[in-house]
Amino acid sequence: MAGRKNLKVPHSKMDFSIAESLVRAGYLKSSQKKGRGVKKIIAIELKYGEEDRPVIRDIKFISRPSKRVYRGYREIRRSKQGYGRYFISTPRGILNNLEAKKMKVGGELLFEIW
16 A cells, blocks of 8 residues: 555565465565575565556455464355455465365465455
8 A cells, every 4th residue: 555566574484375375366466585594585576456556455364363264165255246365274275265165175264355
């Protein structure tokens, strides 16, 4: 929402896999690992649509440390009538709701994005 084109965030395996999943879903342009050892970061390039509007409108976090939310692949539903996506931590990695239903795998609902 600030109109930035690039971000740099500290690296973790979970954050990098979420960034890669957001790239696959079309919400980010690119994400790359940079640096070595303790100084490793993730360089993220944000995606903007027409009239320089950000592709990511809003994010709603679902699971949190005090309340974990799990769903089987049959219980995963559409987000915002198909305009949004749920991102799910599965045994096969971080997937969005469409990929998880196609692979028939459930897991922990992380967040909803639209």
